[in-house]
Each structure stands twice: as structure tokens, then as C-alpha cells.
Amino acid sequence: MFLKKFTEGISEILFPKVCTVCGLRLATNENFVCHNCLNDKFEEAYRPGKGSTSDAMLPEGVYLQHALWNFDKGGYLQELLHQLKYHRLTGVGVDIGRQLGKSLLRNPHFMNRIKDRKVCLLPVPLYPKKRRMRGYNQAFYIAEGVAEVTGLYILKKDVIQRIKNTGTQTGFSLEKRRKNIDGAFQVIEPERVKDVLCVIIDDVFTTGATTFELSSELKKAGSGEIMIATAAQA
Template identity: 65%
Template structure:
């Protein structure tokens, strides 16, 4: 009886407050939050269509064996707006939708499949400094990571395992040298036992120069992790 009442309530809610895609305005499926299948599959420019080991033109530091982005960033476009909604307007479901799509493309990347084979794998959302997370109310990278985990069935590293100890200024507008200086020493691994010899997949919303994710990778490697992959929704 309760399940019937629940279904009736959900049906009424769907009529009064239909869930529509924030990109195109069409109705989204029950398994999605804010972005419809058509937009996820066709609206944006794939960054790694051929499933390469590196989707950008960045040179990877030693120990980072894969850099994979879902889409190319579209300044002033729908993707930038989506990421803004995720980051600043508390639409965390957008992060889950985008994370699921990112996870699907990771599973189509042969370098990723080979890298995780017979490995202890941990998904690592790029941490926010506690003050910044408290102010925002959440870490957008975590919700992207949750979407990836739903698709790949890989485990998310426990939050207490690694901490952002340096409250860095925003990197926007910085040169590469200034970005590296700004982010240097920003992360501390507090539970090295949780990442020991693990293949760590660092997940973020946008990959630009790699300064932040490379610094996080350095902290993980210094604490005893195995090789590292970097996965992001967009690359700029």
C-alpha cells in the first residue's frame, strides 16, 4: 500500500514539477537528475574520441599514466554553464550525471581498462580546503566522482584519507609557474594505508594546466600509492 501511495505522489509531483534537462529543456529519465541522454551523448565536443592515453597536449609527470577528459571546454557555452551550476548553485545532481558519462567513456578507454586490471583502485575527488567546502556546502568533485563510481563500480577513497591543507587562491588567470607556486604543498595524505600501492584515479571538474591534479598526484605517490590517472569532465 505504501509503495502505491509513493508512486501516486511521485506521479503528481512529476506532473506539477516535471524534471527537465537544464541544457535543452526536454524531460529527463528517472535515472538522471538534470541532463538528458541526448545532450550527454551529442551536445558536447568529446575530448578523447579515440580513447588515447592523453586527451590534451599536456606532458604528464612520472607516475601519471593516463589523462582523460570527457569533453572540451566551451567558454561561454552550455558546458561552462553546467559546470557553473554544479560548482556554485548547489545542483549536485548535475555532477552525478556528468560523472556517469565520464565513467562510461573511461570504460571505453583501453588504457584505463588495462591500468585497473587486477589492481586495487581508488577514486580520488580533488579535495577542497575545509574553509572553502564549508562556505560552499559541498565539494563538486565528489559528486562527479560519485557518478563515476556508479558506472565503474570502483571505490571512492575515504574523505579523511587526504586533506587540502593550503587554502589556495583561485588559479584563474595565473601563469603555469604561478599556478604551481600557488598549489605547492596544498595536499597531505593522512591515511597512507588506504592508498598504499593503489591505482588512484584523481577526478576533477575541469583540467586546465594540470597544476592542481599533478600536485595531488605527487602527494599520493609520496605516500606510497601506485600509478595515477587523471579524469575530468572537461579540459580547457
């Protein structure tokens, strides 16, 4: 035990943990992003009193759209999400998820709806080939952070599958995104979502094409109300 603590102490001196965003040394109770950056570096999207954080028109059955931050193209947040998505910094996803969970708990539209209901967190599934290539699903780690803070459970990944490889939709128009994502998801075990309020978790909400398509399949499978919660909105 002494040797382990000694080794950890030496490692901390030689290779101190620093914040992924600002580069400053992390406190012992911080993980990958310091509290200052999580609380002050990015523009908060949620405004008290609003049912949704964007101006998107929500389809039938989708009760709430909630983003933690407003996307900053070319800024710190874009880089942070890029690190999460493509460089295996999964701990960043958990940090962001915890912050998203706290934001959801401050939203009365969320809190009033989940009372006395069965509620699950649903990370947007990746196409199997893409998941194998990347090695992980970034939305799952965001969901892990949300689960830690809210106490909600994460729906196991095999319940809903992505059956169409849509590729990146960056730069697509809304119509092209909708056409591209059409038929991309399939509910394999509908009994797992029947009458369950599903909170869809993703990294960025842009036009809503992906989460709305997933919502449509959930409704066909008999789910309860649907909410969408993301780290950012563009």
C-alpha cells in the same frame, strides 16, 4: 502507497522535471541532464588510440590524463559546470560522472592498467573552509557517478587533506598556478594509498597544476600509478 503515487503524479504534472541544459522534459530514466545532451551536446575529448586527451606533459608516475569533454568557454558546458560547482546541483555531478565512467571504460589505456590491481577514485579535496562554505565538494559527486559505472571505490575524504587555501586560480599563468598550489595537499593516512592505483577525479583539467601537485604527494606516500580523469579539459 496509493496516496504517495497520486501525489507524485500530480507533482509531475504541475512541476515536470526538465533537463538542466536544454530545458526539455526528462524521461523517467533520466535524472538532471537528458541523454541527448549528455551524448550529443558537448565535444568529446577522448580519441581512440591516444594515451591522453590533452597535450600536457605528464609528470613521472602519472600514467593517464583523460577528459570527457572539451571545455566550451561561454557555452553550455561552462554553464553546466558552474551550476554544479556553485548552485548545489549535485545530481548533475553524478550524471556527468556516469558519462565519464562510460568514457573511461572505452579507453583501453585505462582498462588494461586497472586489471588485477587495487584501484581507488580520489576526488580532489577542497580546503575545509571552502567546503563548509559551499556545503559540498563537486568532485565527489562526479566520482560517485564514475563509481556507479566502473565499480571502483571512492577513497574516504580524510585520507588526504587540502591544507592550503589556494583560492581560485582562474587567469593565473602556469608558473603562478604551480607556485600557488605548492604544498597544498597532505596525505594523512599513507597506508590507505600505498601501492594503490589512484584515479584523481576533478571537474576541469586546465594546466594540470592542481592534479600534478596532488599526484606528487601521492607518490611520496607510496601510491601506485596515478591517473587523472575530469569532466572537461580547457
